[in-house]
Amino acid sequence: MGKLFMYYLSGTNIFSCGTCKVHLALFDQLISTDFQGRYGPAYLFGECVNVIVGESEDRNLTTGMHVVADIYCVRCDEHLGWKYEFAKDESQKNSNIVVFVYI
Ligand SMILES: [Zn+2]
Numbered sequence: 001m002g003k004l005f006m007y008y009l010s011g012t013n014i015f016s017c018g019t020c021k022v023h024l025a026l027f028d029q030l031i032s033t034d035f036q037g038r039y040g041p042a043y044l045f046g047e048c049v050n051v052i053v054g055e056s057e058d059r060n061l062t063t064g065m066h067v068v069a070d071i072y073c074v075r076c077d078e079h080l081g082w083k084y085e086f087a088k089d090e091s092q093k094n095s096n097i098v099v100f101v102y103i
């Protein structure tokens with residue numbers, strides 16, 4: 001296995017992987033705490049680091065059909081949530097890529 005590159009965020013409020021504590025996002029990037037994922041409540045971040053992005057797939061979410069990809073921790077491979085690749089429905093199209101992390 002090759003070298004593992006990880007980002008270390010600096011700030012007072014950092015969201016980390018629940019399993020291995022690697023840094024994932026600054027709380028400054030937190031957009032909402034009021035989301036439901038497939039496995040329960042989730043946080044919505046504008047940006048996330050130290051994640052591996054899985055295969056893109058069509059998923060029917062409450063806001064319509066979206067292309068999303070699951071995200072995994074770069075260090076421990078924990079399934080963390082998913083990110084939007086883009087929305088199929090133009091009215092739902094967001095310019096920002098958003099990431100949901102299960103809590
Ligand atoms: Zn981890």
